Amino acid sequence: MIETINKNIEIFISSLDGVSNDLVKAVINKSSTSISENLDNGHLTTNVCMVAASTLKLNPKELADNLEKNLNKLELYKEVKAAGPGFINITLHRKDFSSVLCRIIEAKEKFGKSNIGNNRKIQIEFVSANPTGPLHVGHGRGAVYGDVIGRILKATGSFVEKEYYINDAGRQIDILTASVILKIIQKELNGFFPQNAYKGEYIESIGKEFIINNIVKYDDVGSFLKDLSSDPEEEIDQIIVNLKRLDEKIWKLVKSFSLESIIKSIKNDLKDFNVDFDSWFNESSLGELSDSSSQISNSINKLKIDGMAYEKDGAVWLNTDSSGDDKHRVLVRDDGRATYFASDVAYHKNKVDRGYDDLINVWGADHHGYIKRIEASIEALGSNKKKLIVKLVQFANLFKKGKKVKMSTRTGEFFTLKDLIEEIGADAARFYYLSKQADQHLDFDLDLAKSDSKENIFYYIQYAHARIFSLEKKYKEMNPDLDINVEAIEEGLYKKCDNLIHEISKYPNVVNKSAVTLQPHLIIFYLRDLSQLFHSFYNDNHVLSESKDNMQSIVYCLSAVRQTIANGLNLLGIKPMQKM
RNA sequence: GCGCCUGUAGCUCAGCUGGAUAGAGCAACUGCCUUCUAAGCAGUGGGUCAGGAGUUCGAAUCUCUUCAGGCGCGCCA
Incomplete structure (x- = not known):
């Protein structure tokens, strides 16, 4: 539907006086036609007139009025209205609007999936904690984040491989x-x-x-x-x-x-956390410097031959100028031992050689100073540093009874990931780790995550799912002869569900946006909003005492809501609850 | 000193490829359970979007600057 509208808009813009094809394209690319925030603004909205106004130096309101007339003439939409500073709001015919329900009921768990990734080959390396002790809550955040962006990218049509780099040497x-x-x-x-x-x-x-x-x-x-x-x-x-x-x-x-x-034990903890990897890469497999045919020797030799690495003060240095790093970095110490960085250079060469389009590294935010030197090494080895996408994950502070839980690996005082899972469960833990942008500090409140209260958003969303689930069950018991997949709502007999239909139609966009921006928290916030609409509807409408026709319409729609919530939660690696 | 991140309601946070009256939850106050799960809903109050300047028809969003907080700046890993 949006494509059709955009085509019509393109024809309209082209018909304006003195507008070149390039300008038309520029306007179309910059503008966006999308599902409106709110039903008051119709089903779909475009800001194309305002974008065109600034590019073509025209009056946005006049342009909008003209486009309004133009689109109305086509008789494809129920209503087209210019509004505000130059928006065009489009109300669809009933059937076009509610068609999303059929799509969901048909697609089931596939609703929200797309192919925008175009089979891009992406590797995500994450956690990669040193195997010197159990995973703690700090690792948990990177673990879920990496796992979930992997799931999201996969769901949007990329080929994803998740890898753990084991520092088993040194x-x-x-x-x-x-x-x-x-x-x-x-x-x-x-x-x-x-x-x-x-x-x-x-x-x-x-x-x-x-x-x-x-x-x-x-x-x-x-x-x-x-x-x-x-x-x-x-x-x-x-x-x-x-x-x-x-x-x-x-x-x-x-x-x-x-x-x-x-x-x-690390593998077990990750499994219990529902985080899985496609491959485990051992640092030791890169070999030793003393072995001249090892990967680590090969990388350093290649750098030396290409003039990107050189000897000075008895050590071997990498020239990192290409990435704007503050200084050159040591690969081999003056006592002949390789640095940790040298292994990482060889490891990244190995990854590049495996032929991925993108390499996503999920790192603790304290490693941000490390990005430039790795980028430099990728460039120095003859590849493009843009292949490397580093996502920084800030530390999570754990709060228990209002007090910060202190952690230190050396002294052995820490709250392990295992403790966390045992205390609140893997699903709630995943949910709270994802509830805020990864690159920002997170205060993880254990007591809140465990609480039965309404401030616990995790349960709020689960509750919405469970309520619909039990409603569907009761409906089927009451009406064993009625098929749940009735398309009565298409006729527009029952309109109280319109807010819900409109909201679920946004879901595929939310998934796409979270894939493009690598931000899983968008899905959490979306699910919360959808759940809220549902709870509100549920309180205002007593479904099972409605007329049969209405009941069919409502259950049909609520099934789609439940499916959407379930799909969202599954994408986050969280099991939807059927009962609470 | 240099680099990265952050500053939005009392608290925790959304919103940031510029767009319609800046949103949500909690906390405060007021209502809603003999009916499908009250872990729910409805309502009220609450904001110089850290300060200042700029770009624009339009800025929480972009640019510059000041202030405040966090993190990083090893021939450690």
Whole structure:
């Protein structure tokens, strides 16, 4: 319908004196014909006259009056009216207006899906938390956000692959290994525990599990505690070296056991959170610098050959000028070890080589300073930095009984994602994480998310769904002979549902907009508005005591409302409730 | 100091490719359950859209600037 209107408008604009084809196109592109905010302004609205007025230097009101006459002559619409500063409001014929209901009832769970993504190949990398401890509530937000934009992009016709990058190489894993070993032999250490080791309870349980089938025994425990540095960073590094030297076999066993155990728990938590991944990428698969054929060596060599990386002060640096980064960045330290950044460069090269159109990275907002250097590395490796889309997710502050819950991985004091899911359920948690734009601070109020009160929007929406569900059930019990899919409303016999019909017709646009802007919260706000219209309708109209004809119309319409709510919730990875 | 984000009702937030009277929930006050789920509905009050300047027929929305808050600026990860 909107396409038809736009065509008519285009013909009208072209017919104006002295307007070139280019100008017509410019006006059409800049203007928008859309479903009106509100039924008072007709079913559809276009601002084309105001856009044309500024581009073509004409009077918007006069233009609107002319377009009004022009469109009315076509007799395609019930009414066309110029209004306000130059809007054109269009009222459709009854059948065109209510046709959305048939579309929904027919499309069912497909209503709202589209093909605007054009099969674009998109990779989303998210969470990617270091496997040194359980996921906490901070990771939860990025997890849901990445998962849901993946679902939304898929629903709008993109090909999506979701990936978790596991930092299973490097120093932090050594620290993890050392922490587990030290916990196992704790009794022999006279209370000694390095300041920079991980201290969470999970370290001890991993150790306990490990010694069920293994023996950890060092001949000379005291030897690796001698002459340790007073600097905590150096101290832990020394302990790592000593432990490896004392018994390399044990070291390797503990390391792989700990890693596996933590990765397994991360995967479990994500599964319980209804967040799924298509692939898990190990940093270790990028290989070592010492292996000249590894991916990490290849990337650095390519950069060097192309003159984008160079040696200075004993280190290898990447030239990051192309992205406007403040300074060049080190890839290989002067002691020959690769930096974390070097792995990331190789990892992004790997992603680019896999041939995606877009690479979306979901990062914690504290990493924003990192964007430019990654962009620079993509450019330096001969690709376009525009492929990379970094979405920053701000931290979520957790509030319990009005107080902020503090968190720190090092000391092991944190509220884990698992705790959160156990406390309020995965669905409510997902909902509240998504309830605000991802790049803004979120205050997550646990007590509110758990509460039975009306301020809990999650239940407000679920309640709307459950109410319709039970209404449909009762209707079928009362009228076993009547098919629910009756198109009575098309005849316009019952008009109290018009607000609802108008609102659900907006849903596909909401989904498209949230896909284009990568903003899932738009769907939440839309669902809240739709639920509100429904609850209001429900209070004013006692459905099951209406005449049979009306009842059919209403149930037909409410089924479409329920389907829309269900589709919206499913898109967010939240199960609609049938009963509350 | 530089960079990014934010400032909208008492509180929590929508609205931001410029468009019709700036919206919602909570809190406050007033009503609505012998009828389909009251985890609901209806109503009232509440705003210099942080301040200032600019662009425009039109600015919460764009530009500049001031103020306030958060975060980031390692040969850490």
